Amino acid sequence: MKRRTFLKGTVAGGMLGVAASAGLLAPRMVLAAWPEKAFKAKTVDDALNALLGTSDLSESGDIKIKAPDIAENGAVVPITVSTDMKADSISVVIAKNPSPLACSFDLGSNTLGFVSTRVKMGKTSDLIAVVKSGGKLHSAKKTVKVTIGGCGG
Amino acid sequence: MAKKKIRIRAKLKGDVAEVKALMSHPMETGLRKNKKTGKKIPAHFIKEVICEHKGNKVLVANWSVAVSKNPYLSFKFKGAAKGDMVKISWSDNKGSTASAEAKIG
Numbered sequence: 001m002k003r004r005t006f007l008k009g010t011v012a013g014g015m016l017g018v019a020a021s022a023g024l025l026a027p028r029m030v031l032a033a034w035p036e037k038a039f040k041a042k043t044v045d046d047a048l049n050a051l052l053g054t055s056d057l058s059e060s061g062d063i064k065i066k067a068p069d070i071a072e073n074g075a076v077v078p079i080t081v082s083t084d085m086k087a088d089s090i091s092v093v094i095a096k097n098p099s100p101l102a103c104s105f106d107l108g109s110n111t112l113g114f115v116s117t118r119v120k121m122g123k124t125s126d127l128i129a130v131v132k133s134g135g136k137l138h139s140a141k142k143t144v145k146v147t148i149g150g151c152g153g
Numbered sequence: 154m155a156k157k158k159i160r161i162r163a164k165l166k167g168d169v170a171e172v173k174a175l176m177s178h179p180m181e182t183g184l185r186k187n188k189k190t191g192k193k194i195p196a197h198f199i200k201e202v203i204c205e206h207k208g209n210k211v212l213v214a215n216w217s218v219a220v221s222k223n224p225y226l227s228f229k230f231k232g233a234a235k236g237d238m239v240k241i242s243w244s245d246n247k248g249s250t251a252s253a254e255a256k257i258g
Contacts, residue, residue: 033201033213033215034200034201034215035215039215039217075221075222076221076222077221078225080227094219097219098184099217099218099219101217101219102216102217102219102220103214103215103216103217103219103220104214104215104216105212105213105214105215105228106210106212106213106214106215107211107212107228108209108210108211108212108230110209110211110230110231110232111211111212111228111229111230111231112169112228112229112230112231114227114228114229115212115214115226115227115228116225116226116227116228117220117221117224117225117226117227118220118221118224118225119219119220119221120182120218120219120220120221121219
């Protein structure tokens with residue numbers, strides 16, 4: 001069954017013009033860079049201190065968070081963060097998750113201030129987008145109501 | 154091997170390339186319990202995703218277990234031309250890795 005889905009995926013991928021080189025090109029491991037301490041932190045401030053060196057946020061109207069007001073399924077909450085600032089990094093913090101820091105993106109010099117992904121939320125909570133720009137942290141908040149949690153099942 | 158899959162779509166709009174990627178991965182939190190045995194299902198998640206264009210890292214994502222199962226990722230960058238390749242690779246907490254390349258259309 002697994003082999004079948006793999007083959008199917010490869011064919012579909014080929015049609016999309018995708019070179020599915022699964023496992024052949026091993027990416028260079030940069031695991032040391034993974035900020036374990038920040039991801040293990042239990043509070044928003046601790047996580048930001050560990051990740052970015054400060055938890056000093058200034059609210060900015062220039063950061064847009066696109067996320068649902070009410071998420072029926074906390075396991076899959078689509079979120080898009082965009083900003084017109086020259087962003088060095090964008091981090092997503094979910095205040096009431098067991099470990100608040102959900103994900104963090106380091107952006108290259110040509111990369112626009114835009115990331116979109118899907119996250120899990122344990123319960124109704126604030127989503128905080130933290131944008132690092134010019135050595136300062138800017139943030140925006142949005143509350144998402146969760147009717148079924150995505151952590152712990 | 155079936156799990157090591159990344160699907161990428163990259164499109165050029167004006168001077169901005171928009172990349173969308175879908176990876177298949179269980180993204181287990183380590184908090185969930187197996188209902189039959191009551192034992193915790195160990196955490197298994199993608200830690201790092203690296204997106205490259207012409208050898209430059211355009212985006213490095215550090216993820217925790219709070220990213221949803223079968224993660225979706227989208228981002229935009231400048232300086233790409235039609236026909237350029239975008240490479241995305243991930244590595245997870247169990248040391249597995251995968252990578253894929255796609256042409257910007």
